Amino acid sequence: MSDLLDWSAASVPGGDKRPPGEILGDVFGFSAFRPGQEEIVGAVTAGEEVLAVMPTGGGKSLCYQLPALMRPGVTIVVSPLIALMRDQVSALKALGIAAAALNSGNDYEENRRTLERARSGELKLLYISPERLSSVEMIERLRDAPLAMLAVDEAHCVSQWGHDFRPEYRLIGEVRRDLGIKQTVAFTATADRITREDIAERLFVKAPKVFLRSFDRPNISLAMTARQDGRAQLLAFLKAHQGESGVVYCQSRRRVDETAAFLASRGFNAVPYHAGLERTERDHNQDVFLREDGVIVVATVAFGMGVDKPDVRFVFHMDLPKNIEGYYQEIGRAGRDGLPATSHTLYGFGEIRQFRQWIEESEASEEQKEIERQKVNALVALCEAPRCRRVVLLDYFGEASEPCGNCDLCLGGVETFDGTVLAQKALSAVVRTRERFGMDHLITVLRGEASDKVKTHGHDALPTFGVGKDQSRTAWRSIFRQLGVIGYATPDRERFNAWRMTEAGWRVLKGQETVMLRKDALSLKDKTPKSGQPLPTDYDPKLLDALKALRRTLADERDVPAYVVFSDRTLMELASRKPETLDEMRGVHGIGERKLKDFGPTFLEAIRAYLAG
Numbered sequence: 001m002s003d004l005l006d007w008s009a010a011s012v013p014g015g016d017k018r019p020p021g022e023i024l025g026d027v028f029g030f031s032a033f034r035p036g037q038e039e040i041v042g043a044v045t046a047g048e049e050v051l052a053v054m055p056t057g058g059g060k061s062l063c064y065q066l067p068a069l070m071r072p073g074v075t076i077v078v079s080p081l082i083a084l085m086r087d088q089v090s091a092l093k094a095l096g097i098a099a100a101a102l103n104s105g106n107d108y109e110e111n112r113r114t115l116e117r118a119r120s121g122e123l124k125l126l127y128i129s130p131e132r133l134s135s136v137e138m139i140e141r142l143r144d145a146p147l148a149m150l151a152v153d154e155a156h157c158v159s160q161w162g163h164d165f166r167p168e169y170r171l172i173g174e175v176r177r178d179l180g181i182k183q184t185v186a187f188t189a190t191a192d193r194i195t196r197e198d199i200a201e202r203l204f205v206k207a208p209k210v211f212l213r214s215f216d217r218p219n220i221s222l223a224m225t226a227r228q229d230g231r232a233q234l235l236a237f238l239k240a241h242q243g244e245s246g247v248v249y250c251q252s253r254r255r256v257d258e259t260a261a262f263l264a265s266r267g268f269n270a271v272p273y274h275a276g277l278e279r280t281e282r283d284h285n286q287d288v289f290l291r292e293d294g295v296i297v298v299a300t301v302a303f304g305m306g307v308d309k310p311d312v313r314f315v316f317h318m319d320l321p322k323n324i325e326g327y328y329q330e331i332g333r334a335g336r337d338g339l340p341a342t343s344h345t346l347y348g349f350g351e352i353r354q355f356r357q358w359i360e361e362s363e364a365s366e367e368q369k370e371i372e373r374q375k376v377n378a379l380v381a382l383c384e385a386p387r388c389r390r391v392v393l394l395d396y397f398g399e400a401s402e403p404c405g406n407c408d409l410c411l412g413g414v415e416t417f418d419g420t421v422l423a424q425k426a427l428s429a430v431v432r433t434r435e436r437f438g439m440d441h442l443i444t445v446l447r448g449e450a451s452d453k454v455k456t457h458g459h460d461a462l463p464t465f466g467v468g469k470d471q472s473r474t475a476w477r478s479i480f481r482q483l484g485v486i487g488y489a490t491p492d493r494e495r496f497n498a499w500r501m502t503e504a505g506w507r508v509l510k511g512q513e514t515v516m517l518r519k520d521a522l523s524l525k526d527k528t529p530k531s532g533q534p535l536p537t538d539y540d541p542k543l544l545d546a547l548k549a550l551r552r553t554l555a556d557e558r559d560v561p562a563y564v565v566f567s568d569r570t571l572m573e574l575a576s577r578k579p580e581t582l583d584e585m586r587g588v589h590g591i592g593e594r595k596l597k598d599f600g601p602t603f604l605e606a607i608r609a610y611l612a613g
């Protein structure tokens with residue numbers, strides 16, 4: 001990627017002395033911090049060791065970029081992927097910040113110059129891969145550079161517990177000691193406790209200050225539907241999302257190829273992406289997706305990591321992801337700009353059976369298998385959620401929340417009915433068998449099947465025996481899972497998943513609480529979802545088109561993705577406020593001093609020309 005613009009204005013060699021809130025507006029062009037950013041920026045600026053866990057799209061980069069501007073010297077940013085570095089560096093340059101990357105994609109001379117700029121203190125941010133950073137040569141050359149701090153991006157790569165372990169990350173701690181860097185700050189979107197502890201131990205000398213951001217991404221609407229005719233469901237979905245950029249995930253390469261070809265035959269601008277394609281074709285398709293508006297990429301899970309496109313408007317799953325972590329990560333690729341985005345997932349019981357079979361057939365230890373089984377159960381429970389899907393999702397990540405108003409359950413797209421009597425039957429089976437049995441046996445009792453186990457325990461003599469004959473085994477499984485999700489009873493992992501009652505469950509048995517369960521036949525209703533953030537709605541659509549075309553030209557001239565020039569939100573605000581002077585442009589979302597200078601006049605001219613007719 002070429003030098004978009006040369007650095008200068010925003011980089012003050014000794015460190016920018018303005019308060020963070022001012023730099024945020026003047027340099028980055030943002031009117032407010034996103035949740036959590038301010039506290040983290042404060043801690044980083046105060047020199048603390050920080051480990052921040054923020055969901056994808058939460059705005060992690062700003063948390064080290066902004067403090068890096070405030071101090072003398074260069075901040076080293078360790079990042080695992082060249083593509084990721086490239087995007088970040090070109091975005092920073094567009095803001096007028098002295099940033100560069102050292103990587104194998106650059107030629108020798110370019111890298112040499114970059115190192116010189118780091119050593120002279122002229123650079124503020126230096127992006128580098130862990131392999132390169134830990135080479136003996138690099139350490140020698142950086143030794144006398146004015147190093148301000150070490151920022152580690154995608155820090156979960158340091159841990160074997162994480163989903164993306166990279167042995168090179170293990171060397172970072174040592175490099176830090178060798179270079180005598182005083183402060184390390186680390187960022188990740190992976191939440192679980194074990195990974196977090198592992199990161200803390202491997203990257204830091206003493207325990208870092210940990211920041212845990214909510215995993216909620218309220219601007220992404222959630223929906224999951226049982227698969228009937230996948231292609232028809234996909235087409236119906238796309239019809240409501242014409243002209244938007246999005247990702248359609250499929251489970252296998254073959255499904256990707258078939259689906260992409262199918263969409264292309266229906267006139268969609270769709271490209272395939274999976275690890276089986278030639279490298280050049282894959283890169284080309286990814287590039288088309290990044291640069292052009294309204295492209296659909298049909299992909300396996302190989303697609304996504306390091307794709308930092310903020311304006312992906314939807315994610316559609318043709319197939320169910322393998323677990324909730326994967327689901328969350330994939331839908332999280334939508335709406336990173338904070339604007340309304342849509343996720344829609346199809347699921348079928350065939351694939352769930354398949355997941356279960358893979359687990360049983362795998363070579364994993366029994367302990368590992370049990371973890372995997374639990375994960376599948378949690379996933380199925382999310383599919384069948386009888387109440388706000390987001391509450392169920394966040395609960396899985398250990399976060400309590402209120403019904404969101406932006407999922408299929410909240411919007412009434414899923415039919416529920418009064419299932420109190422069914423719930424009472426299920427719960428009484430739990431109680432009568434003294435909370436000592438798993439779901440399968442409980443269902444056997446409910447359905448009045450005289451198995452050996454039933455006879456051995458004398459459960460055929462219980463009053464509950466056979467009271468659930470009217471429901472199939474499959475239906476009862478769903479009922480149990482739903483009761484588990486709502487929290488009326490839970491399988492106890494410590495006791496071979498024997499179901500235990502909760503206080504809420506006892507209230508149901510005593511008739512003090514009504515239980516709403518969902519019907520399995522889903523009927524989707526068409527309602528407009530509430531959005532996460534208010535967007536200008538009073539913009540002039542023709543002007544917006546004109547501004548988008550201008551953005552396209554400017555981005556092409558500079559060989560960068562469109563959003564590096566201005567985001568969609570910025571253009572919408574411009575098309576709504578219609579500023580006539582540079583001064584009036586100040587304060588529009590995404591327009592800081594640098595962009596005001598670089599692009600302000602051109603956009604003003606375009607707005608003026610448009611208004612003049």
Ligand code: ADP
Nearest residue numbers: 030032033034056057058059060061062310336
């Ligand atoms: P991630 O946490 O996934 O690394 P990024 O740092 O890439 O997220 O930020 C995601 C998007 O949010 C980027 O387009 C970034 O410019 C934007 N962003 C970050 N902070 C703010 C803010 N305070 N206000 C508005 N947009 C922001």
Ligand code: ZN
Nearest residue numbers: 388404407410
């Ligand atoms: Zn909801």
